Amino acid sequence: MEYLIERAVTAIHERYSEPLHLEDLAKMAMLSKFHFLRMFRRATGVTPGRFLSAVRLQEAKRLLLTTSFNVAYISAQVGYSGTGTFTRRFSESVGLSPTQYRRMTQGDEDIRVGTAAPHALTKACGSMTGTIEVLGAPLSSIYIGVFNSPILQGHPYACAMRDQPGPFRLTSIPPGTWYLHAVAHGAHSPMTPYCDQPLLVDTAGPITVRPNREVELHVAIRPLDWTRPPILLALPGLDPLPSVA
Template identity: 55%
Template sequence: MEHAVRHTVTLIRERYGEPLTLDDLARSVMVSKYHLLRVFTRVTGVTPGRFLTAVRLQEAQRLLLSTALTVADISARVGYSSTGSFTRRFTELVGLSPTQYRRLSLSSVRADHRATRPAPAAPTGWVTGTLHTDGAPLTSASVGAFDSALLQGVPASWSNTAAPGRFTLPRVPEGTWYIHAVAHTRPTPASADRALLVATVGPVKVAGPTPRPLDITLSPMDWTRPPILSASMGIDPQPLAA
């Protein structure tokens, strides 16, 4: 059924601006909606609806940075009938309102999150570990603790580090978290293109002051992963691709 899931992902990426439903997606691959929901979630880790939302908001991020369209126009272009609903969802999953996202530079986004996120209530713990790669030259990597398997919203703790290399996430509130890491490969003389590398480990339980060591291996972003939305992680929105 991987073919059906891949076809569904392609359809979402091509028709994200339309009012797609689970029934529409299931009809396109000629299976029941319940079967599609099961296999899609197993392959991608999220439901078709959540994947669609991530694709819509990724395109909204790109339009906010690359065009002068109003928030209302962008909202309509990416499939929302209500600007208010779009703004609430964007703010929840990106970590900034559409207006803030457009106005702030990437460095300002990080400073804003560092300054405005409330200090975690005690007790907290630490997450440490090592990032591994396949040997490709990388820019610095970002690592963060999130409350979702999707890379969205504002992390409870994050840091920049070298990849490969060690990382530390301080003052992570006790509880269950997903540790996400992202990096770009460096341009080379043979290619100016930068590949996006990602990794997710979790759920990870943080309890007490003893560091929780992890080994995380970055690998290229593939078609099964929903787009990255969190502004905190410093990844520029990428063009939509099948």
């Protein structure tokens, strides 16, 4: 049955600019709406709507990197009816406005992204510890961060860079439910055709962090596959930097 969900994911990647609805995707997978939703979340970790939104924003990142189209045109190309809504969602997910993202990838601005979001530190914070394993050939440092979403987007609540696989520890994590994301450049992946050094990734979660407690995890980063929503957050040293035509 997994191939039916893969068919729907392929349709999202191919038809992201269209007004795709849950009913449309369920029909493509030849499943009832509720059964499809349940199976899609089990396979990808997110709803079809969130997956579609991530694909649209990832395509917007690609267009900002590889073309000179203006933001309004790109917004329409990826399925948004209003530039304001697009800009807000892009900024919230990527950590930069579309204009800032383009300038950063052109080297025109030195903007810090992917750093921990400020929050009130208390003695009641928890921590995560464990090991990072690489299933592939890493070509960069490994970024690891704690987020409130199963999609790597927004600002982390704790983060670090590791030069190589092995042990890690992230502290000052507020109590709550979180997702741990790890990413590094790898050797090859068809899911990132515009990137010369595609990505190795892993996500753990949902993880419950309790006050003054430590959660132990094992993270095994591997090449992106069809089940993974795109990585949206602009990460230092990990976003591709091609010249704009």
